[in-house]
Amino acid sequence: MTDSTDNGPVTDAVMLLGSSELSRELALAFQRLGTEVIAVDRYADAPAHGVADRSAVVKMNDAEALTALIETERPRYVVAEAGLIATDALIAVAERGAVEVFPTPRSTRLSLDREGLRRLASDELGLPTAPFWFAGSTEELAAVAQHAGFPLVVKPIASAPGEGESVLVRPEDVEPAWHRAVAAGRIPHNRVMAESVVDVDVEVTLLTVRTVGPTGPAVHFCEPIGHRLRDGDVLETWQPQALSPTALDSAKSIGARIVNSLGGRGVFGVELLVRGDEVYFDNVRPRPHDSGLVTLRSQRLSEFELHARAILGLPVDTIMISPAAAEVTYAGAEMKISAGVDRQGVLAEALEVAESDLRLFDRPDETEARRRLAVALATAPDPIVARDRARRVTASLQGLW
Incomplete structure (x- = not known):
């Protein structure tokens, strides 16, 4: 047509x-x-x-x-x-x-502007966040640190999760943290964000799907996904992450408010910090992302299928069919599968793990300096067992590099 x-x-x-x-x-x-x-x-x-x-x-x-x-x-x-x-x-x-x-052009712009997004969430929408400040020089960052106290997390204005971040524990850390954050940003910025360290129980991704139908906009939620970065080069995720009823309600309220403000249709990865019943907004990604790769095995429709359906105006559902876990392994852009390695033997060992699956990312990918090598996937009756299985798959895959 x-x-x-x-x-x-x-x-x-x-x-x-x-x-x-x-x-x-x-x-x-x-x-x-x-x-x-x-x-x-x-x-x-x-x-x-x-x-x-x-x-x-x-x-x-x-x-x-x-x-x-x-x-x-x-x-x-x-x-x-x-x-x-x-x-x-x-x-x-x-x-x-x-x-x-x-996503809407506004969402695309804000995904590269941590300052604009945080001000939207905190100042305009009134969402709970960790205390934050912005600085345009080492002197301003030093003044923020003196006012806020230590420890303090310093982040680039626009970067991948964890990229260019530092934790300040003393005044001598200010200048190195400034240079690291400015150098790591995806686009030139002479500003950084500083954030108080919040003692949390878990970091959560709430995949939130915004659709528009005959009765108007609607928001759908996947089961919460827990995640953590392990050893700096492995992202571990699992679904579901148990939350208290109060925390889950707060998470859904935050998710709905931020995606309805951004508008459009599709999957949004709403990043949250959870401590008991308290939930803090951290970030939102207006597209499928690495923390949602677990849905390739946990849900009837993966985050990619949900994104495609929502954009095309088709019905969606967020049914989880099994607890699952995933581990994404990263390395520098130069890392490749070693020549002469017994790839079939390594894969056979990895897939011996019960209810396991994997994806190898062996094509050139210049999207980010730190590229994905593989994702290990596993299902199980509960996420604890699934996480153990995914770790065993990842351990076997290390033999490829």
């Missing part, structure tokens, strides 16, 4: 801006629903290029080049899967009305 516009026909295709390993999973989810996929990235042979119906290489932070590509392809949907995208181009496309843009 096509619609006629002044600029030519609009096809039913989806254009993915960003072709990482996660975009590859999303491309497959769209294709299984009969939707043509155009995968775009700044380099050739990106992971999603290998499965898309068509692919393109363009600098996505070049507004003119990106606009020209969208006008040439005329997709019905443009889905931003990478952070560094020319939001001015997305705004212009969205305002013309013929093409729908997801």
Whole structure:
């Protein structure tokens, strides 16, 4: 089906801006629903290029080049899967009305602006957060530390989870933390965020799905996902993470308020800090992310299938079919499977673990300096056993590198 516009026909295709390993999973989810996929990235042979119906290489932070590509392809949907995208181009496309843009350009911009997002959450929406400050120089950061006291977490304005973060425990830590945060940011920023350390029981991702139907917007929640970064290079996640009824209600309230403020349709990963019945907003990612990879085995519909359905305006459900766990292994961009390794033997050992599964990410992925090597997955009658199984799969996979 096509619609006629002044600029030519609009096809039913989806254009993915960003072709990482996660975009590859999303491309497959769209294709299984009969939707043509155009995968775009700044380099050739990106992971999603290998499965898309068509692919393109363009600098996505070049507004003119990106606009020209969208006008040439005329997709019905443009889905931003990478952070560094020319939001001015997305705004212009969205305002013309013929093409729908997801997440909303505002969400895309705020996902790269920790200051703007935190001020939206705390100042405008009144969501509970850890005490925070922003600094534009080492002197300002030193003044914040003197006022707030130690320990203090310093983060870049825009970065991947954990990237460029430092914990200040004494005044001498200020200058190194400043330089680390500024150097690690995904886009140039001479500002950092400082946050009081909150003693929490668990860090939680609440996958929140926003849809729009005949009766208006609706919000759906997956079971909470617990997560932690282990040894700096393994992200461990599990679902469900048990919360008290009070904490779960608070988590859902925070999730609904932030995603309804951002608008649009799709999956939002709402990051929360939980201590007993207290829940603090930490971040929100307006797209599928690593902490949701556990849903590949835990839910009837994975985070990618939920994202695709919501964007296409199709019904969704967030049914969990089994407790599960996942471990994502990371390394530098240069890390690859070792030559001469007995890959089949390693995989056989890993998959000997009961109810296990895995994904190897062996295609070039220039999306981030620290790339994904693999994800280990396991199900079990409870998340504790699932976590143990996923760890055993990860341990076996270490023989590949």
